[in-house]
Amino acid sequence: MRNLLFTALLLAIAPFALAQNDLKSVLSQLDATLSHRDSYIAGREQRIESLKSILGKSDFSDAQRYILNQQLIDEYTPYQADSTIDYLYRNINLAKKMRDTRRLDESRIQLAYLYSSAGIYLEAATLLQQVDTTKLDRKQLVDYYVARHKLNDELQLYSHDSVQGTQSWHLTVLYAQLIVDNTEPESTTHLNFLLWQAINDRNYEQAVEISERLCSTLPPISRDYAEASYMRALVADLMKDTFTAQVWFARSAMTDIQLAIRDNAALKSLANTLLDDDNIQRAMRYMRIVMDDARFFNSRLRPWQDALALHVIEEAYMARRKRMDSMYNIFVASIACFMLLALGGVIFVLRQNRKLSFARLELQQANNRLNISNNDLQRINKQLAELNSQISEANEVKEEYIGIFLTMCSEYIDKIIASRRQVRRLLRDGRIDELKKEYSPSDGDSRELEEFYHNFDTTFLQLYPTFIEDFNSLLNKEARIEPKKGELLNTELRIFALIRLGINDSSKIAALLRYSVSTIYNYRSKIKGHTLVSRDNFEERIKTIGAFSPQHL
Structure with a gap:
């Protein structure tokens, strides 16, 4: 018997649980x-603007303009009442201008239905009275019956006149049957x-x-x-x-x-059913959207209907708020009781603490000793930081002096080359006696430059022995640079070696290495085209090769 009752209970609960899910x-x-x-x-909005843009052209006939207006009416009908009414009146005027009775009746029926939905009953009835039903085809006649049904349905719902309400009710039943009789099954x-x-x-x-x-x-x-x-x-x-x-x-x-x-009722109806504690916040959020849509649609009747639904939800929300306040009061009372219990516990703990005062004193003394040790450690750390700063500064000075040394060497080479050129000019002018005791013509420029390159390469690689390997690690495998046999560095490596030393300006690099500025620029751009890192960060990464770090301590 117990099993049967349990099974029956499960069967009764199952549909409820599935519905909740x-x-x-x-x-x-x-x-x-x-x-x-x-x-x-x-x-x-995009579709509407597209149609308006097409309609803005002046080369349409009245019939074509009527069709485009109708497309806009179809877009506006569920979206914004004012604009729908505006374009329906435009089509009514176009139909009158064309003396097209069929289109005139079509637009009047549409406008009457919209007026009925918006609560503008007198104007709706007037428009429908202007329609000659004997000239309507079957589809238009059905649309006319639908508009009549809508008008009378609204009147029987909202009329304060009981006679009018009863009459409208009978007419809704009549027109509903006429619609059923005149439509495909x-x-x-x-x-x-x-x-x-x-x-x-x-x-x-x-x-x-x-x-x-x-x-x-x-x-x-x-x-x-x-x-x-x-x-x-x-x-x-x-x-x-x-x-x-x-x-x-x-x-x-x-x-x-x-x-x-935006002329919708489903979200409002849904919100009106979500009045339980779990969903009341959701219902309020939905109603804010509904009210926003109602304001935008701008129907006379819709905001009033939505306000009634909102009132019901607000009452449910306030009832929930009262329940929450009651629960809060119970919670506060519970906290107060808990605090009294906690106070008793504190008194008990204080009594126990008196017995532990000696242990606390010893612990405090140990803490004092630990603080002293911590102060010593902080002082040592500060000294270490100062030492690190000095080492970093020395490293910067070293790099700066290397740059100065290279500049001096370059200037010296310039002077030698200039001197040799001067000697050649004197020899060319025939003033041999002035110079032959001290100088003799030679082609030592390239040798001096090669010696300069060799000295630079040797000095630089002593300071940064892993420069070539680290430099190549930043490039694609096929673009990596290896000096030829007998070379320490080649032109590309020397350019970026100078950049590592802080010499970024292409004109300075060109002057040091005896190349044109455009050549230096081309070398730099070519290398950057093969980098594995960002082109903008490539040279900054070059400047960090061999940089000092705390790991070197």
Whole structure:
């Protein structure tokens, strides 16, 4: 018997648990969709601006302009009421100008339906009275019946006159049947009004079947699907199946968001059902979005409807707040009791501490000795830091003097070369007697330069013995540089050796190595083209080769 009861309990709980999981999943999907809301709105705005740009051209006929206006009306209808009304009036004027009765009636019917949705009932009724139903084709006649149904449905909902309300109710039933009779059996309009009739007759099983058939056949990202899933949720709500209603409201809201529909009801209806403590914050967040959409859509009736829903949610939020305040008071009282217990514990600990005072004294003395040791260690660390600074400074001085030495050597070579050139000029002019005792013509320039290169290479590699290896590690394998047999450094290595010594200017490097500035620039650019590191950081990395670090202590 116990096993049977347990099994029955599990079977009863299982659907509830599955529904909760479905709701959590679809709410997570809805929140993810809401995070991209701005991009969906931007997509609709882009389509609208594109149509406006096309419409801005002046070479369209009235008929073509009417069609473009209608495309804009289709974009604006679920998005912004004012703009929809503006373009519908433009089409009404164009139809009058063209004397096109069919298009005139079409635009009047559309505008009447929009006025009915917005709570502008008198103007809607006036527009519908101007339509000659004897001249309408079947589709237009169905649209006319739909507009009439919408107007009377709104009037019976919001009219304060009971006679008017009853009359409007009977007319909604009449027009719903006319729509059913004049539409194809499997068309979306036919099924929608069969669904309306089933709900009106409280035949909820049939309403579920029709709404689910609509949801399964319509494209998931379409306004018809959003309306069908909203009606499926409404039927579930009427059947007191809250979890199912919430799931379908969320699916309808997701479609509204993906289509950038701002004349929507699903998100508001969903928020109105999320009144439990776990979801009340989410409901408030959804209602802020709903109110934002209502302000943007700018319908006369919608903000009032949303304000009523917001009031219900605010009351639920305040009730939750009161519960939270009560829980807070209980929590504070519990903390107070805990503090009293803690105070008793502290008194007990203080008494025990008196027995440990001698141990504390010894510990304090040990801490004092440790502090003295720490001070000594800090002093030693400070001295070590000063020593490191001195070593770094000496390293910098060493590098600076190497640069000075190289400059002096270069200047000396310049003087020798200049002297030799002067001797040659004197010899060329025939003043041999002045110089033949001390000078004789020779071609020693290159030899002096080679000696200079050799001295530089030897000195530099003594200071930075791993320079070539470290330099090549910064280059691609195929671009690495190895001096020829008998060479210590070649031209490319000498250029970057000078950069390592802090000589960055290409003109100075050119003067030291006896090359043109453009040649030095080309060498530097060529090497940078094969570096494994950033071109901008390559020369800075060169300057760190062989640099002093604490590891050398």
